[in-house]
Amino acid sequence: MSAEHPGAGATETRRALEALLMVAEDPVDPQLLAQLLETSPATVESCCEELAAGYRTEERGFVLVRVAGGWRFQSDPELSAYVERFVLEGQTARLSAAALETLAIVAYRQPVSRSQVAAVRGVNVDGVMRTLQVRGYVEEVARDPGPGQAALFGTTTTFLEKLGLDSLADLPPLGDFVPDAATVEAFEQGLRGTPLPVDR
Amino acid sequence: MSAEHPGAGATETRRALEALLMVAEDPVDPQLLAQLLETSPATVESCCEELAAGYRTEERGFVLVRVAGGWRFQSDPELSAYVERFVLEGQTARLSAAALETLAIVAYRQPVSRSQVAAVRGVNVDGVMRTLQVRGYVEEVARDPGPGQAALFGTTTTFLEKLGLDSLADLPPLGDFVPDAATVEAFEQGLRGTPLPVDR
């Protein structure tokens, strides 16, 4: 493959693009890719187009597409039948413990920002929050009036239905639960947006 | 590429594998892949190995690896410089020395109770164990059948993924770390207490 490119620089760019797109969870803006690769957006675009064409020629099971303003890998639509079966049969049918804890924090502490949840959980929760949003269990309900204007999340009607609750007032009471100093601090710290390890 | 395969079936299997692995969130068990592709786990294994070798030959920016009992796509380690720039979460706080030592004890002694770990470390490990649980390295795997019914801990799939291990059997044998004869001798010599100069 490297022989197709004039120099080592081009190969490196192509390889770095493949690496970045592989770990990305959302379409990646060519501008951002160009910045990361220290090259021009035009180079990124042409390189991505070349890659996409290559995958088509090689009849890969994945495709590289331009969608929602960026590039991303996805499964070849021709193979949807397999993916559908995988989603239906393969995935665990339950929320992970981590996801359930995240959902619980949103339920009991809403409206709450992503970084507040992350601070309490001690891990980055972006991926988990996205899953919860996609599943329609949580949604953005407001914006933090503070400087960052962080999105504040709350639970949805779907969430209440799934749990068989009429309203949030029917959530089991926490009783004499008093958050300890560390948790209180975590909520406060969350507003400052301290970077956290990613939840894995 | 399809010309390299004897028939359409093989190409279809390869393509479906690529599609499934692209949408997977965790390493995928070859058994599950075999089930979804209506083929044998052995075929899945050989096909994945072939794919992995192909990506290496083609100098792709991603690699296909066997980890935590399944196959998954990940970025080529050689491109970590680019990926780290992109995935901020990649710069997770590393485990402290105390946490690592505790983790090593759990890994090699599992299932193991907190107090058993504490006995080896010589210090209370409650805080460290909680950190390891929160970070997803260890989890409660059973209860001691004895009177106290102490929680017994073991390592998680996340642990295998973080260490790049396919299974616990791939851990380096603990025997590798047992102090060599000379060290043991030195310890023994020290404790035997041959007559010595007077302490000041």
Add this chain to the structure above:
Amino acid sequence: MTYEVQTPVFEGPFDLLLHLILREELDLYEVSLSTIVDAYLAELDRLAGSEARLDLEVATEFLLIAATLIELKARRLLPAPEALDLDDELGLWEERDLLLGRLLECKTFKDAAVTLSAMEGVAGRSQPRRAGPEERFLALAPDLLAGVTPEALRAAFLRACTPRPVPRVEIAHLGAVRASVNDAVEELSRTLPGLGPTTFRRLTIGLSARLEVVVRFLALLELCKLGLVDLHQAQRFGDITVAWSASPDRFAAGDDARISVGVGRR
């Protein structure tokens, strides 16, 4: 990505011992007792002076290890008793083997941890793909909240907010030692000034329990460290002479907190 050994911050008594034995490449008996006690007290000072809370378990474990070492060593330094107590002797060997076993075990896992950390460092150079199925497939997935009850949600919330467990304080088995060292320091501070030069043997006459002897030894070391007592041993296995070296009013004017032994400090 290298694993950094945090010295001289010790995680526990084994850390301290391993540090003393391995890094200094000293054998246990060449480590002077005062080094051990100094390191022990320094560790307690560090804990007291830092944000970190003094963990009583750590402190008592240090004391236990130090006492065992002192006892082992004292056995060699003190004149052999006329009638050798075989049970005591065997007990000592058992303790020694136990200590050796624990040190070796601790060293083993320390080394394993370094390797695990290196493996994690290597594996961490790759990032996994975790994008999941495209949005159009997500609607197909089964209900992720199936079987989740409101109570389970409550439990999950409490789990997420669980404070770090407060270290259990188990001092029952060491309470006597803790009190005794303080008591012994006080008692010796009262009696020594009026006693004139004496010997360790005389000071421990009538003490039957080994523990009491060790405690008295620790107390003397503490007083010595504070410069209140001079210890001298003319020859190997000879009597240790003990002499009060401070003026009587110095102790009276001294800071009680400084006099009390580390474990009691908070």
